[in-house]
Amino acid sequence: MQRRQFVLGAALATALVATGCAANSTADTSTDTLRYAAVGAPAAASNDPHGGLGNESDAMRFALLYDVLTVPGADGSTQPRLATSWTPDTTQTRWKLALRPDASFTDGRPVRAADVLFSLRRMQDKAAENYGRMAMFDLAASTVVDEHTLNLATRKPFAEVGKALESATFVVPEGSTDFTNPVAGSGPFRMAGGDAASAVLERSDRWWGSRPPLRRIEIRAIADPQARADAVAAGQADVAGSVNPATARESEQDGLQVVHRPAVTVYPVVMRLDRAPFDDPRVREAIKLAVDRKQLVDAVFLGQGVVGNDLLTPADPTAPAPPQRQRDLDRARQLLAEAGHSNGLDLTLRTTTAYPGMETTATLLADQLKAAGIRIRVQVEPQDTFWTQVYSQADFYVSYLGGIPFLDVARVALLSTSPTNETAWHRPDWDLGFDAALATADAAGRSAQLGRLQQQVRDEGGYLVWGAGDGLDLARPQVAGLPTGPGFQRLFIDQVRINAT
The missing domain is CATH 3.40.190.10 (Periplasmic binding protein-like II)
Structure with missing residues (x-):
């Protein structure tokens, strides 16, 4: 040491x-x-x-610093935080949101329903920055009932309001405008x-x-x-x-201590459907078939992960379980020839070093795809500019997902109106299916519909998801209580402790 x-x-x-x-x-x-x-x-x-x-x-x-309305539980279910309950009407478009009566900001003011509604509206006003975090809500039609109760309106029937309010719904005092420094919070x-x-x-x-x-x-x-x-x-x-x-x-x-967050790290390869050659489904399928997924998991995650099957959120409770896609170089070469690329393809794959394994993913993919006649030039972009100049703009690059739920992925990247639809997945029928699923009050029926939507993206879309690795946090041996869940769960470290040596 x-x-x-x-x-x-x-x-x-x-x-x-x-x-x-x-x-x-x-x-x-x-x-x-x-x-x-x-x-x-x-x-x-x-x-x-x-x-x-x-x-x-x-x-x-x-x-x-700030309270949030709901949080993800260890089993993926939504748990109360500042909000104690959320109850829909029969249309699934009006929700009664009850708040804790004992929360207060650090300056002594009580947390009121007006503060919550102000915060949600401010999030919606900044949709261009936060990827439309509150896009499902009609906050102009939402109202304060009393000090600790809100009526929240949604734009369409939406049965997952509790999950939509998870983790990033940070509440600030009503009227806060200057965020040069942190404002009072109730965290x-x-x-x-x-x-x-x-x-x-x-x-x-x-x-x-x-x-x-x-x-x-x-x-x-x-x-x-x-x-x-x-x-x-x-x-x-x-x-x-x-x-x-x-x-x-x-x-x-x-x-030192290594804390595992199982199968939460995904480095999907993005192929834009609106740009050649990825506008041809045969090219996308060929690339998916030319990859040795286990070798990638072993090399990038040192075996600390699972082989992927082109599902963006494989750990989501609504994820389907299709047969595993296997490497098939003969079929990959055949598809390329049918698409007019009998002499192979020359492509540039962009990546960065922001997260461990992103560069290794690109380098190993380039080596693997050569066997199918796909020649890759890897271009490593600076960490500080990758997310502003490459992400959701380039036609072929290594992206990152940190275990967020499928509903969030769909909102950010899969709907025709998504702010960062990085694969240009524009399918009106898929959008309608998504709306229909979220209008379904029955949880089992809703889950089945969401599973079918994920299957369609897997079969026809522009994501190559070769594996999911453990998130790895390093700590001194005395540190205890670090979160091990996916997505935003890892942010809540208020109950971490340091044991005496």
Whole structure:
């Protein structure tokens, strides 16, 4: 361990200076302060909880500062948080939302229904930044009933309101306009110092929920996965979010703790249906058949994952179970020839290093696809610009999904009106089927319909989903209680503790 810390010193010092943390560079073994090195580009850090949430470090900080209406449970079901119940009328377009009566902001003001409605409307006003997070609601028609009750209106019959309100519905005081600095929140912590890139949070005595074991949490945005891991190895952080499998394996041998979030990391390959050659379904099918999925799982995730079957959210309770797509190079070459590419294809596959494994995915895919006559040039894009200049714009690239539910994926990427329809999946019949599923009050019937929609995307769409890997967080051995669930579950770290050595 000491030799490894010596080697990484220079790179780590650079990362800490970039995030404004050089002053706290001495190793700390405190049991009341957690130092979390989170995924995030410091230059893109924000104090606005209703914007794009491009940095995980921002979203994690917001989940500590602000209350949310509902949260995902360990089994994937929606659980109450600030909202205690959500009850529909017979049309599934009007919902009575009841709020906790004992929640208050850090400045002492009670949390009211008016604050919640203001926050939801502000999220909807910023739809261009947050991928239409509140698109399903008619908030102009929604009303405050009393201090702790709302009538929420949806634009169409929508049976999944509880899930739509999960995790990112951060509530701020009514009338908040200046987010240069964090505004008062009603979450378990309050802002005590630092800035958006390197924040110091202290436990709030006004929090209505279970008292956090920790007095202080420090969150640093560090873009590079290795730098995050190095911070823990050198004693500069207690937790590093989303490290690569090789580093996790080495660190575990050095006595650090690796926390697994099973099968939550997906690096789908995006092919745009509105651009040649991917507008030809035979080309898309050929690429899907030319891939050795197990080799990718073994190489990218070091076997810590499962083989994918081109389903975007395989762990979602509504996911179907079609026969596994197998590698078939003869059929892949035949499809390419039928599509007019008997001499193969020359393509550029874009990727980045923002998440562990994205570059390895592209490199190994390029090697595998050669066997089918598909010649790939891998282009690695800078982390700071990939999500603004490549994501949802390029025709062929490695993307990222962090275990979010199918409903969120559909809203963001699969509807004709989706703000980031990265594969150009524009199917009016699919949109109608999605609306019909969400209008179905019966949970089993709704699940079956959503499963059929996912099957159609799998069979006809522009996503190659070769596998799902474990999310790997690195921590000191004394850290306990880190979340292990998918998606936004990993943001809620208010009950993490540090045991005495």
